Each structure stands twice: as C-alpha cells, then as structure tokens.
Amino acid sequence: MMTHTRPAPRPLVASLPVYSKAGGTVPPRWRASSNESFLPPSPAVLAAIEEAASHCQRYPSLQGDPLVAALSAQLGVAPEQLVTGAGSLAVLQQLLTAFTGPGTEVVFAWRSYEAYPILVRLAGALDVAVPLAPGHRHDLDAMAGAITESTAAVILCSPNNPTGTVLADAELDAILDRIPPHIVVVLDQAYLEFTDDTGASSARIVALLANHPNLVILRTFSKAYGLAGLRAGYLVTHPDVAAHVRAVSPPFGLNAVAEAAAVAALADDAALAANVATVVEGRTALATALADRGLTLPDSGANFLWLPVGDGSASLEMACLAEGVSVRCFAGEGVRVTVGSRDAEAAVLRAVDAWLAAGNDR
Incomplete structure (x- = not known):
C-alpha cells in the first residue's frame, strides 16, 4: 500500500530565523x-510609474538597463560595475x-539587519555574528x-x-585594509542618504572601489x-565581481514599473533633498524629546x-x-522607531510617557 507523505x-x-514583524492584531493608525x-513619491516619479504601468504587458529590460545607465552617469562608474535587482x-x-x-x-555584526543570517544560511554558508561594541557600534x-x-x-x-x-570614513578605510x-566585503548603505557621511559622494565610491x-x-x-513598495536596489563593485553576480541573477529581475520609478527618482534631486531634510528634522526632534x-x-x-531598553x-x-x-521590537534588546509624521512621533512620545509612568526602567 502506498504511503502518502x-x-x-x-x-x-x-x-x-523568522523575519520579525510589528506586533499587535489591530492595524495601527501609524506605522513606525x-x-x-511616510512621504509619497514626487509628481515626476508618479508620472513615470503611470506611464510604465500602461505598458506592463511587456517585459522590462533584461538587467535594468535604463537604471544602470542612469546610475553609471550619476556615480561615475562603468555600467559593467553595476547590478540591479528587486531591492x-x-x-x-x-x-x-x-x-x-x-x-x-560570512562574518557580520550583531545585532544588525535581521535578513543577514537568513540569506547566509540559504546560501549554505555559516553565519558568524560578532556582538556589537559599546555604543551599539560595529x-x-x-x-x-x-x-x-x-x-x-x-x-x-x-x-x-x-x-x-x-x-566613519577612517574606520571603514582601516577595516578594508x-x-x-x-574575501568579499559588503558595505550595506541602505540608509546612507540620511547621514552627513562623505561616503555618499561619487568620488568616494570611485576611490574605494579602485583601492579595494x-x-x-x-x-x-x-x-x-520612497519606493519600498516597488522593490528596486543595486550594487556597485569591480566589473569582475559584478559579472559573477549577474551570472546567478534571474533575467528581468527588476520590474518595469520599479525601473521607471527609480530612474525618475534618481533624477529628482529636489524631492530627495526635501524628503531627507524632513526626516532629519523629525529625527533630531524625536531624539531630543526622548533624551529629555x-x-x-x-x-x-x-x-x-x-x-x-x-x-x-x-x-x-x-x-x-x-x-x-x-x-x-527586538525582544530583550530594544525598540526601533521609524521617523515619520509628526503625529506618529507625538504618539510614540505619549507611549513612552505612559511606559515610564508604569514604572519601566530607562
């Protein structure tokens, strides 16, 4: 008799590991x-999305070619140094x-991005998590x-x-040396635009890649x-390294709408600057209020x-x-709060006040 399993x-x-998600069973009013x-894409990006969506019966470019060209021009690197994908x-x-x-x-700091051990184990490698130093730094x-x-x-x-x-630049230079x-060194700069770090400059990128x-x-x-829902990202590296990554990448990995939106967003310097300024202002105000x-x-x-906490x-x-x-929430470690609307930040402060009033330790 056949046994069905x-x-x-x-x-x-x-x-x-399981990628965590926000707790609660009732949809929140604000997501932090x-x-x-929390800011919508600019009108130029929305127009690009609408135009691309009207042709969604067609395949996108094979390797995100229009975005590669735009990134190449902005960063001052060769197209062969770039690989795009769905985030x-x-x-x-x-x-x-x-x-x-x-x-x-694969060695990485911990705590850090919780997807790292998942991806490392999926690749069949062993994850080596190195505890953060005092000050929550690598x-x-x-x-x-x-x-x-x-x-x-x-x-x-x-x-x-x-x-x-x-x-800091000096720290990065020292560890790279x-x-x-x-050994492949991955520098994950998902949030770089919100810093004052000179690492954002194309000259810095070109120099780093030339030396390493x-x-x-x-x-x-x-x-x-502001394109989290469309999934667009990229890497920049030596052409030989990029070629090996492209060899294992699926064709048409970047959808046409995401590609068009990313190209438009990359060109909209004013919208990027305004978004970053709004976030930095909110981050400073919220950090000050929490410190108080x-x-x-x-x-x-x-x-x-x-x-x-x-x-x-x-x-x-x-x-x-x-x-x-x-x-x-990262149980037993801390809570991460996304800087958002001022109403959301006010709600966080009310929650902290209630939490402290309940006798919780800072």
Whole structure:
C-alpha cells in the first residue's frame, strides 16, 4: 500500500530565523516599524510609474538597463560595475549565492539587519555574528579577528540597522585594509542618504572601489527615495565581481514599473533633498524629546532611532500600539522607531510617557 507523505524541505529550512514583524492584531493608525518613507513619491516619479504601468504587458529590460545607465552617469562608474535587482536584499542574495556556499563563513555584526543570517544560511554558508561594541557600534577589531580560512564574505552595515550607528570614513578605510583581498566585503548603505557621511559622494565610491576590488556597495530606493513598495536596489563593485553576480541573477529581475520609478527618482534631486531634510528634522526632534525623558540613545544616521531598553522592549511596543503606532521590537534588546509624521512621533512620545509612568526602567 502506498504511503502518502508531504514533501520535506531541505534540512536548513528549519534553522532559518523568522523575519520579525510589528506586533499587535489591530492595524495601527501609524506605522513606525518598517523604516518606510511616510512621504509619497514626487509628481515626476508618479508620472513615470503611470506611464510604465500602461505598458506592463511587456517585459522590462533584461538587467535594468535604463537604471544602470542612469546610475553609471550619476556615480561615475562603468555600467559593467553595476547590478540591479528587486531591492538591495535580492541583490545581496545573488551576491552570496555567487561567492559563498557550503564550507564557507560570512562574518557580520550583531545585532544588525535581521535578513543577514537568513540569506547566509540559504546560501549554505555559516553565519558568524560578532556582538556589537559599546555604543551599539560595529566591533571592527572583533570582526577582523573572526575571519578564518573559511571566511568568504564580511558584511558591514552603515548606518547599521537597527541601531543607526555609522562607520566613519577612517574606520571603514582601516577595516578594508585589514580584510584579505580574496574575501568579499559588503558595505550595506541602505540608509546612507540620511547621514552627513562623505561616503555618499561619487568620488568616494570611485576611490574605494579602485583601492579595494573586493568591495561591494549595496544601495536601495526603498528608503530615502520612497519606493519600498516597488522593490528596486543595486550594487556597485569591480566589473569582475559584478559579472559573477549577474551570472546567478534571474533575467528581468527588476520590474518595469520599479525601473521607471527609480530612474525618475534618481533624477529628482529636489524631492530627495526635501524628503531627507524632513526626516532629519523629525529625527533630531524625536531624539531630543526622548533624551529629555531620560532615555539614552545612540546617534542615528538613518531614518529611525534605536531605543535600547532591554527587557522593557516588549512592554514599550505594547504601549506604542495602545497609542495607535507600530514599532519594531527586538525582544530583550530594544525598540526601533521609524521617523515619520509628526503625529506618529507625538504618539510614540505619549507611549513612552505612559511606559515610564508604569514604572519601566530607562
């Protein structure tokens, strides 16, 4: 007699961490949990989206060609140095597929972006998570010390998600000099536009890549450009590294609407500057208000703030939900709050006041 069983996944699937989501069962009035832009795309971007959508019966370009051309011109790099995809997360997965795998290790700071261990394990590699240093910053000495003969890649996240801390130029230069040239170094700059770091300049990118052919810079249109729902991102690196990533990337990986929106957003400097200015103003005001309430926060270079409240994280999340605003809780560690509308920030402050009044420790 035939025995019917369900299909079994690969053994590693059971080991994958679960990507967290905002708590609560009632939809919040405000979302401060996903680091999205609360500002809509500019009229120019919306027009590009509408035009592209009217032709959605057609395939997009094979490799995001119009966006590659626009990025090449803006960054001052060759088109062969660029790979686009459905968000920087998808591009990172393709990079890890190309350069890591069984028997290799990937070193990254922790806590950092929670997708890293998921993608590393999916690639078949071992994730090596190095605890953050005091101040919620990358412990670069410890990360360098964690490199072994099996290390295939090192991931640096700056600004770091969820702590918001930024690697200074001198720190980045120093760690790049310490990592052997056969190891891929991923510099995840999803939130760079919200910093005052000179790393945003094309001259800095060109110089870094010239000095470090093993460096891969990741960027996204999901945050400062406000296109999280369309999924567009890219990497820039040495042409040989980019070629290997393209070899494992699916064709038509960037949909036509996302491609058109990203090209238009890239050209709309005024909208980007206005969005960033609004976020930075809100970030400063919210950080000041939280500090006035006795909370100690690390300086953030991103569109969010990190509240390292430890065991009080879950109760603070619930207090925020009671005020109609979702935040991201990392149980036992802290709460990440996306800078949003001023009404959302006021709701967070009311929640913090209630949380403190209930006797919770700062």
